[in-house]
Every structure is written in C-alpha cells, then in structure tokens.
Amino acid sequence: MIDLVIDQRRKDLGGFEVGRVLPHARRRMVGPFIFFDHMGPARFQAGFPANVDVRPHPHIGLSTLSYLFEGEMTHRDSVGVTQPIRPGEVNWMTAGSGITHSERFETLRAQGGLMNGIQAWIALPVEDEETAPSFDHYAPDLLPTYEANGMWARLIAGQAFGASSPVKTHSPMFYVHWALKPGAQAELPAEYPERAAYVAQGLVEVDGRQYHEGQMLVFEPGRPVLFTAVNDAIVMLLGGEPIGPRFIDWNFVSSSKDRIEQAKSDWRAGRMKLPDADHDEFIALPDEPPPAQANPMS
Numbered sequence: 001m002i003d004l005v006i007d008q009r010r011k012d013l014g015g016f017e018v019g020r021v022l023p024h025a026r027r028r029m030v031g032p033f034i035f036f037d038h039m040g041p042a043r044f045q046a047g048f049p050a051n052v053d054v055r056p057h058p059h060i061g062l063s064t065l066s067y068l069f070e071g072e073m074t075h076r077d078s079v080g081v082t083q084p085i086r087p088g089e090v091n092w093m094t095a096g097s098g099i100t101h102s103e104r105f106e107t108l109r110a111q112g113g114l115m116n117g118i119q120a121w122i123a124l125p126v127e128d129e130e131t132a133p134s135f136d137h138y139a140p141d142l143l144p145t146y147e148a149n150g151m152w153a154r155l156i157a158g159q160a161f162g163a164s165s166p167v168k169t170h171s172p173m174f175y176v177h178w179a180l181k182p183g184a185q186a187e188l189p190a191e192y193p194e195r196a197a198y199v200a201q202g203l204v205e206v207d208g209r210q211y212h213e214g215q216m217l218v219f220e221p222g223r224p225v226l227f228t229a230v231n232d233a234i235v236m237l238l239g240g241e242p243i244g245p246r247f248i249d250w251n252f253v254s255s256s257k258d259r260i261e262q263a264k265s266d267w268r269a270g271r272m273k274l275p276d277a278d279h280d281e282f283i284a285l286p287d288e289p290p291p292a293q294a295n296p297m298s
Contacts, residue, residue, distance in 0.1 A: 001207050001225060004218040008038060016052045016115075017042060021198060021216045023248060030218060031194040031240030032171050034062065034253055035121035038200060038214070040071070044105070046112035054103040057283040058272045059095035060263045061129045061246070061253040065167075065175065066091040067156055068117035069200070069234065071108060076275040077101035081135040087117075088140035090156055092167055096124065096131035098263065102278045118200065118236060120175070123246045126255050128170045142166050150184030150229070153177065158240060160191070173240030180204070180229035188225040188237055195219045195239035202233030250286060 004027055008019030019038035022030065044052075056076075066075070066085055074084045075091055078100040084107070085091045093101060108115060124131065144155040144163040153176055157167040160174035178186055180202070188195060197206075198216045205228040211217060219225055227235065246253050252260045266272050267285050274282060 001220055001223055002217050003220045005211070006216040006218065008214040008216075011037075013054070016040075018119075019214055027218055028248075029123065029194075029242070029246065030196040030238060031173050031192065032122045032124075032243050033120055033173075033196075033238050033240075034123045034246055034248060035119075036198065036216070036238070037119045038198070039068075039115060039117045039119060041114060041116040043114050044108050044112055046110060048105075048109055050109070053105055055281050055283050056100050056102040056274050056278055057251055058098060058100045058263065058267050059093075059251050059253075060098050060259070061095065061124055061255075063092060063094045063122045063124065063170070064101075065120045065122060065157060066093075066103075066117065067119075067177070068115075071113060071115035071117065072105075073108075073115070074104045074106055075101060075135070076104070076278040077133075077135055078273045078275050079133055079135055080276055082277050083135070083137050085137070088143075088154070090138040090143070090167055092136045092138070092157070094124070094131065094134045094170075096128065096133045098266070098272055099133035100272055100274050100282075102275060104278070118198075120238070121253065122169070122171075122173065123243055123253050125171050125243050129254060129259075131170075136168060138167055150181035151186045152179040153186070160237070161189070171241060171243050174237065176237040178227075178233075178235040178237065180227070180233045180235065182229055182231050184229045186227050186235075188219070188227070190222055190224050192239045192241065193221045194242055195221070195225070195237070197225070197227070198236040198238070200234040200236055203230035204228065204233050204235060205230055
C-alpha cells in the first residue's frame with residue numbers, strides 16, 4: 001500500500017527554515033507536483049530582519065500554489081499583482097513562459113507571529129509550458145469543505161471526493177487539507193494513479209504503522225487508504241495524473257533542458273522583468289559548479 005516514506009529535509013533559506021519533501025532522490029514527482037516545501041512552523045519576533053524575505057526571483061514551466069495554516073505573506077509579481085495571503089486562502093501563480101515574484105513578510109515583521117504553510121510547485125503539461133503568465137487568488141469560502149465524524153476537509157485544487165475546486169488547474173490533480181480529531185478515520189480513494197499524503201501536524205496511523213509530522217507517504221496505485229488520527233492531525237493529500245518527466249534547475253521547470261538554459265541566460269542578462277512594486281533587488285542565479293576534474297591517480 002505504501003510505496004515510499006519521505007522525511008522532510010530542513011533547509012535554511014537565509015534566516016527562515018523550510019522542510020523540503022519533493023523533489024526526492026527516489027521520487028521526483030507525485031502526479032504533477034514536482035516541489036513541496038513546508039514553510040516553518042516558525043515563530044517570529046516583531047522587527048526581524050528583511051533578509052528573511054524571499055526577494056524577486058524567476059520561474060518558468062510551472063504553477064506555484066501557496067497555502068497557509070498560520071501567518072501572512074505578501075506576493076508581488078511581474079504581471080502587476082500585489083496580493084497578501086492569509087490562512088485558508090490560495091495564491092495560484094502560473095509562470096508559463098516566465099514570471100518573476102517576491103514573497104515578503106511585512107505584516108509579521110511589524111507584529112510578530114507564527115508562519116506555517118505549504119508551498120507546492122505544479123509542473124505544467126507540455127502544451128501549456130509556454131502559456132502566458134498569470135496570477136489568481138481564492139478566498140476560503142470559495143473552496144469546497146466537508147465535515148463529519150471528527151474529520152474536516154477542504155478541497156484546495158483539482159477534483160476529489162465528488163467535488164471540484166474553482167482553482168484553475170492545467171491537468172487532472174487533487175490537493176486536499178484534512179484536519180482530524182483524535183480517533184477520527186478518513187479514507188483516500190484510489191481514483192488517481194499517483195497519490196501521496198503529507199503529515200503537516202500530529203500523528204496518524206496507516207496500515208498498522210504510525211507516521212508523524214514532516215513525513216510524506218507515497219502510495220501504490222489501485223487501493224484506497226484508510227487513515228486514523230492518533231491525536232489532532234493535519235494531513236495534506238496530493239497527486240493526480242502523471243504528466244511525464246521534467247527537468248528542474250534552480251527555480252526553473254521544463255520538459256526541455258535547452259529551455260532551462262535559455263531561462264538561465266535570460267535571468268543573468270536581465271531580460272526577465274522584475275515586479276513593478278518590488279524591483280530594487282533580486283536573487284542572483286547560483287554559481288554553476290566547476291567542471292569535474294580528472295583524477296590523476298586513476
């Protein structure tokens with residue numbers, strides 16, 4: 001039933017830690033999901049330095065999906081959007097042929113507080129990789145919810161459990177937020193060929209074993225999966241139809257290595273427009289690793 005268990009790897013992004021889950025050496029993607037970061041949980045004191053913010057940077061070939069449990073951050077992008085995101089809301093940014101954006105923590109810097117959320121990247125189908133960049137924001141009351149027997153669920157994106165989210169997606173997928181009370185049971189159906197569950201909080205039991213916060217369970221296809229919450233738990237369900245292999249290099253995703261090299265060249269040369277409301281600084285392309293040297297002792 002469980003094909004793989006992935007433990008998050010803590011990454012320091014410069015004063016702010018995330019738990020990186022995808023991509024993984026043994027599992028690059030789950031459906032169209034190619035990147036999955038748990039932001040925090042981290043408590044900030046008012047007045048923390050601005051270098052914690054995510055400065056303007058570029059993307060191609062993907063959509064970013066930001067979803068918060070707690071906290072607030074402000075998105076600014078090169079198509080002219082400035083949009084705060086708060087708990088339960090969805091920021092869906094489609095990079096397509098190219099977009100730049102920043103994520104700033106101005107409200108937290110002024111007031112202090114907890115940051116806790118998920119940022120996922122969803123790779124675009126080949127026919128949509130060069131689509132025009134765009135941004136959409138969705139309030140919580142637009143997203144389908146369900147509650148029964150100690151389980152509360154919100155369908156963030158895609159289709160699942162007989163419901164459809166209004167979030168505009170580009171391929172068959174699902175993304176669900178479950179909140180489970182102790183002892184509550186909930187079942188993930190076998191409707192998609194690629195499925196996973198990320199334990200964002202608490203402890204759950206699946207197939208006689210317990211799994212904790214920071215673990216992603218990747219499931220074999222064809223069978224439903226029953227979850228039992230050991231304590232108060234938050235589980236994120238994700239997956240969909242596979243869209244084929246993708247290359248990922250820094251912030252770029254594409255079915256073509258040449259397209260990624262072009263994007264890197266465009267960013268180095270300043271050919272990608274910065275956000276109008278946040279253009280005074282940016283994140284430089286990381287240095288390329290030096291070429292491998294022959295071992296004279298071989």
